[in-house]
Amino acid sequence: MHANTSRTFLHLLAKRFHVFVLALAPVMADASASEFAAGRILAQPRAGVSDIEFNALLQENGAFSRGTLPHLRIHIVEVAMGTELETAYVLAQNGMVEFAEPDVLAPVGQAAPDDPRYSEQWHLAKIEAPGAWPISSGQTVMVAVLDTGVDSSHPDLASALVPGINTVAGTPDVYDTSDINNHGTAVAGAVAASTGNGIGVASVAWSSRLMPIRVSDRSDGSAYWSDIVNGLILAADHGARVANISYDVGASMAVTHAAQYVRSLGGLVVNAAMNDGIDPGYSDNPYLITVSATDQNDDRPAWSNYGQHIDVAAPGSLIVTTMNGGGYGTWSGTSFSSPIAASVLALIMTANPQLTPDEVETILKRTADQPNFRFEPNLGYGRINAARAVQAAIETQPPDTLAPAVDITSPDAGMLVHGWVSISVSASDNLGVARVVLYAGQIRIGEDTTAPYTFMWDSTLVPDGTQTLTAVAYDASGNEGESSPLMVTVRN
The missing domain is CATH 3.40.50.200 (Peptidase S8/S53 domain)
Structure with missing residues (x-):
């Protein structure tokens, strides 16, 4: 749920709110304020990005977090009135952000009642x-x-x-x-x-x-x-x-x-x-x-x-x-x-x-x-x-006992890295992957629940030299699979 999902969101956003997104230009929309919450959007930092770093990013964009929705680390973000779509767009393009979207007022999916008389079900x-x-x-x-x-x-x-x-x-x-x-x-x-x-x-x-x-x-x-x-x-x-x-x-x-x-x-x-x-x-x-x-x-x-x-x-x-x-x-x-x-x-x-x-x-x-x-x-x-x-x-046969397969696909083994490092993980399972957790040595970098599994790692938090990256994938049955260790060299 990263680059491809962000693009999907922008496409749907454009369709829903008649938004025309121009490169390096503000978002223009003719959506009425009643279609989404005024002065409020929803956003989630990527795995590995701390709350301090995410809040700093929000401040850079004239926004701040009111708090998070339980368990999900989704922030309810206050923004300036009238900038909801623009701010969501800007944040969604940032590598530290999993997603950002307006807090849409969803219509209830009803049609008007038909004949009120009892009829056969x-x-x-x-x-x-x-x-x-x-x-x-x-x-x-x-x-x-x-x-x-x-x-x-x-x-x-x-x-x-x-x-x-x-x-x-x-x-x-x-x-x-x-x-x-x-x-x-x-x-x-x-x-x-x-x-x-x-x-x-x-x-x-x-x-x-x-x-x-x-x-x-x-x-x-x-x-x-x-x-x-x-x-x-x-x-x-x-x-x-x-x-x-x-x-x-x-x-x-x-x-x-x-x-x-x-x-x-x-x-x-x-x-x-x-x-x-x-x-x-x-x-x-x-x-x-x-x-x-x-x-x-x-x-x-x-x-x-x-x-x-x-x-x-x-x-x-x-x-x-x-x-x-x-x-x-x-x-x-x-x-x-x-x-x-x-x-x-x-x-x-x-x-x-x-x-x-x-x-x-x-x-x-x-x-x-x-x-x-x-x-x-x-x-x-x-x-x-x-x-x-x-x-x-x-x-149906007894419950699944097959562990997920998981592999770190980037960076390459032995690569020299510094600063913020984007790490990609591939994981698959016969019945579906529930979550992937990434570690640098014994330090837990973060958790991602949706493919493609991508993490942001602040390598300045560890000493220079060789660091070992490992990914662990879990399925809904509790089975877990561990990747082969991947060694990188940190030099900050």
Whole structure:
């Protein structure tokens, strides 16, 4: 997540905010201030760069850190009003910076409610959920719903809810998870509405526990990326194995790092593709499971986004679910495709608790249906199938024991180095690398969690002479592989 990712971010930034970036010139934008936080951006130093050095860089650019998001070393950076995009661009180009981006106000991925009358829940049969239930209904898994809150008194939800939290910056009550918009209650019902209780609606993972995480205090349901990041961290820290985000976060490096943190603790993050009817041009994100929508005929509704970043599709048209105030209604949008897919992840995890996050994701994808041989190639692996996924989970072989392969690719052995040294590491694993740690002798230089693995080493902190560099790679199963030692000569 370095040079290539920075370029991707700038490209997406330009598309999102109509930014025209000229070499050595300020960023010009016609984006309104309401699209991202005024006077605030998000930035992360590269592995090996100290907080003192990073803060000095911020000061050079007229900015300072308000603090960091937990665990991720992502700084909430205060900048001059009106310079958010320019400062993010300048910082993103600096070799000491992993990424920098505006704190975007993400729209909630909803379409307006359709017919409020009860209608048949076609999506449960379509994904063969009843075929999965004799084996798994999600009973061992907690699912976090990052949204507008949840109606805790709803008769079809109350028994599934566990204490939640409000991550909106400056909120007076961090335990207020009441629904401000109605969207969150509808999403929650798609995951875990009580089933077989003689009232209301059914759901996919009806035995799972629901953790409501309110990330919005706005009537339109929109949420800042920073509040979503905090929500993901808290979800993982409090035991959620699945987290659903029905928001537009596909371009956020901060959310990507938070999703990687969730995965490092054994969880998965599911994201709605959104409802603009376009291909937004996002690259595939290895830490987000992005879900597009299908209708009753397994076609993509015209409003559903699509593209190469889509992992799977799930029903999203005319979904009957719970509503704020104890009622029920019919909704359409990828906001409901996403929690339906998240629910199937909960079924898989319950069916085989020994599976790693990568194995769970692989099962979701490879058991998806591509109906009628006409499924769109830009809707991922296909439309999810709960029964096939659960069956595959119980048939899966024992956990992975293969250690990652890791190698230091630059600098070359024997090279003379001085000052700040850029060090590149190559790492691979049969199921994916979780993190890479670099050492100079016994000194830990830093940790990187996303390929390509690049570190900045301040060689002035060690004596002149021969120094030994070693990289250690870890996978999600806890296996570790160590590189061959690489000797360099320091002369400062």
